[in-house]
Amino acid sequence: MDVGLRSELQRHGIFVTTLEELYNWGRSNSLWPLGFGLACCAIEMIAASMARYDLARFGAEVFRPSPRQADLMIVAGTVTKKMAPQVVRLYNQMAEPKYVIAMGACAISGGPFKQGYNVLKGIDRYIPVDVHIPGCPPRPEALIHALMTLQQRIAAESLVGPNRPRHLRRDQPGEFPVPEYGSHDLIPPKNESIWRPPVIVRSG
């Protein structure tokens, strides 16, 4: 619809919208995070939900204790290899549409523990991540910024056509294989279909 016509109608007290916009507006303003923290980033996540930073302004204050009721997973903290299968399993148990924010250096890459024997080098090796927040830990403002970024992405989603989101496509998986404990490492060490190591192109 023409933007000028829409504002003209609004001036006369007539509000016009599309079903898609209404749907996305509702979803993006009621993101319910899964209430789980893995390390010190969880403290910042808790702070963001408290009165001072007040995540409730963005409709995301309802931390749910069950993955069945949540649609946003905030991976807040170090993902150890022992914990990784449980994180993937929780993600699989969440109902579509679902989104993931990887919060902090550890969740996006392993952070300071990257070269250790026991830390997963980024949760995006097993589940798709929508927003990465760097920081060690990121401040609550950074988490709010990530949430707003995610809201903008949801609001921009088109519900029909080839670019429609994953939960509306039958050919896209909503569940990802849970890694198993091996004798030396997790098996597999990464999900090849969603994560590949970066390729370096040298110059000169």
Place this chain on the structure above:
Amino acid sequence: MESTETIRLRILEAVPGALLEVVPNGAPVGQPSLLVDPEHALAVARFLRDAPGLQFDYCSNVTGVDWLDREEEEIVRDRVAETGGEKKIEEPRKRVRPGYLEVVYHLYSMALRHGPLVLRLRTGNRTDRVRLPSLTPIWRSCEFQEREVYDLFGVVFEGHPDLRRILMWEGFQDYPMRKDYVEPDDYEYEPTPHDDVWEKARRHYPAPTVGSGGETSGNPGS
């Protein structure tokens, strides 16, 4: 607190046959430790906890040390018969001291407010003779820490009530804190590699061969 040497003599009186050695510490703190043989470790620990004047009722810390095989050089002095008398010769000789795993206990006394006393227990070697008596029956606080030493170093504690891995999962076969642990080779790009990581970076992303022509040469990941 009495000196470690005095404590050693008191233990020898109470636990006859115990092999004890005071290990000096060259560091500025100069905190000596007491090396205990595994056969008498439980009796020694019980004595240290109960003896009046010592009463080490709290074990604050249990940790492990991995000592690899070490080549030591010792100078052998010998006298060789020679024409017209004897001659002293000194020749360096190398010998390999076999490696072992060591468990270190730090003991304090809450009642008498003294400590720490450092106990060391050594295994026979690093492969098959890795059994040591558990001191959990004496100090309950050893339980989780001995499990951790078992998990990360592979020391098997006999008499431990619940000896399972604590940090890594059941079925994990390596002992990550041992010095010869080889971690899984899942290197990925690192912006500033250094030391061991630099070696891995070179292995995974070898430099382009000189004279190949193109400035962007190929796929380094393959």
